Amino acid sequence: MSTTGVPMWDDQLPLSSLGRPLADLTFTVVDLETTGGSAAKGAMITEIGAVQVRGGEVLGEFATLVDPCGPIPPFIARLTGIDDAMVDGAPRIESVLPAFLEFAAGTVLVAHNAPFDVGFLKHFAQEQGREWPGFEVVDTVTVARRVVTRDEAPNCKLETLAKLFSASTTPVHRALDDARATVDVLHALIGRLGGQGVQTLEELRSWSGQVSDAQRRKRNLADGLPTGPGVYVFEDAAGLPLYVGTSRNVRKRVQTYFTASESRSRMRDMVALAERVRAIECATPLEAAVRELRLIAAHKPRFNRRSRTAEKTVFVKVTDEAWPRLSIVRSTTENDVVLGAFPRRSAAESFVETLHETFTLRQCGGRMPAKGTGSSCALADLGRCSAPCVGGVTREEYFLTLDALRASAHSSPGPVLASLSERMAVRAEQERYEEAADLRDRAVRFARATARHQRLRAFTAVAALVASRREDDGHWSVHVFAHGRLTAAGVIPPRADAWEYVRVLKAGAETVVPTSGPLPAATSEESELALRWLEQDGVRLVEVEGAWASPYPGAGSHLSVWQPAAQARDAAVIPSEQGLTGRPRRR
Structure with missing residues (x-):
């Protein structure tokens, strides 16, 4: 027997030795649309779509809208296209669920992010x-x-995945279309599984627990590694780093790469290429984490996914011109940076747009003479540019606006957030709730980014800072920082003179010659890592050279107002692979 994307099964082998071939099983591929991310918190099902397949052939389909017995949130209606009018008169889940269970009876259930869909179905089965x-x-x-x-x-x-596998149906956040797309993804994945020797449901179940031959052969690579905090580097035969990681117990962590607990396919591929593991012992977990960042940035190991693109960081600065404007740059030696650092240019562009909606600086490129000449643009006609090109504003007025923009970034984002809040209130009054929600989300993102900028700006301006903390094992760890960079780390030995230990640690610390610009000595990721350690409970400042302070009306105070709105929305969505998606129930 053969089927598209599934290898031939050996008819000579008894079924008992093969298990149940995937090609012979009947699958019910299901997808739900819901009003939120958690049935336990009151979210309801608005649509069920399912496709039954066996051996690559569609046997039947199940599709129905479901009356959620309550209003559908506007942003859900906008995402799915399912509104209150569509579900008015639709059957309730009390009658839909039995019909679906009868349709799916005796089959293997398939879903994309199955805990979500199956969790909803189980919840309502229990309720009934x-x-x-x-x-x-x-x-x-x-x-x-x-x-x-x-x-x-x-x-x-x-x-x-639908795009990768050229699915015949494009997922559009409607249950049946998404189920059809999942069928194509399932068939493509089964084809790949066959190439890896997985041909039965039983083999698929045990597949994640299998240990490859390479993993078994190379278990000795963990022998002799330190048992304290540090960095480990998997290297190939030529000594090139394949993967860099960190742990509080290096040996114990590296050993897991050679066991069934390591289920990531890329890590198994990495182990197959690795010939040795090099360890760098560190005094503290923070030192290990910082060294890991630096090694990844320096070597860009092929199997590391994060911290490889520090050079892609962008900044927003005020240009040095007669009529200054905002510019997004890859690097800068200037100190007049409005916001930064942004990991992606798109994020910087979004925040520049937000600033422009409050402060009417010019947005056109190129230099302008001190006395503007020419004709106004469409932005000026819309009131979004003060039009210095046609004398719409004096230089004194223009620079007052520029000063207000700087203050919003460096000390208080109040004007920007107030503008967004006013527009949000107007949209809500007009019952344009989706637009109001978008403005709210932009305000939260702006407050977060400004708070991050202000924290980094204050921390990196400190020439020297020494801090200590009693760790879980009872010992005091000590870290020395200069302009946001970790320069020394250690643990005070028992019964040692603490002040003498700190003096010696400082004397042996790395010398830092800061550059001009927003990040004078370290990447934003390293400085953020240091800040998270410093902001832990129990950290004591030992010495500070200069002032380390955040502005009183800064973004941090505004976050306490805007953050609850973000958290309320987050409660209605599920986590994606890289944090919260900000969208309801999408995987």
């Missing part, structure tokens, strides 16, 4: 007092994470 049939479940997200490499796709969202 129905016994859950105990379906065997396949999660295409889990399988995709094992067989799809980062080079092929940046994530394992349904939209991404």
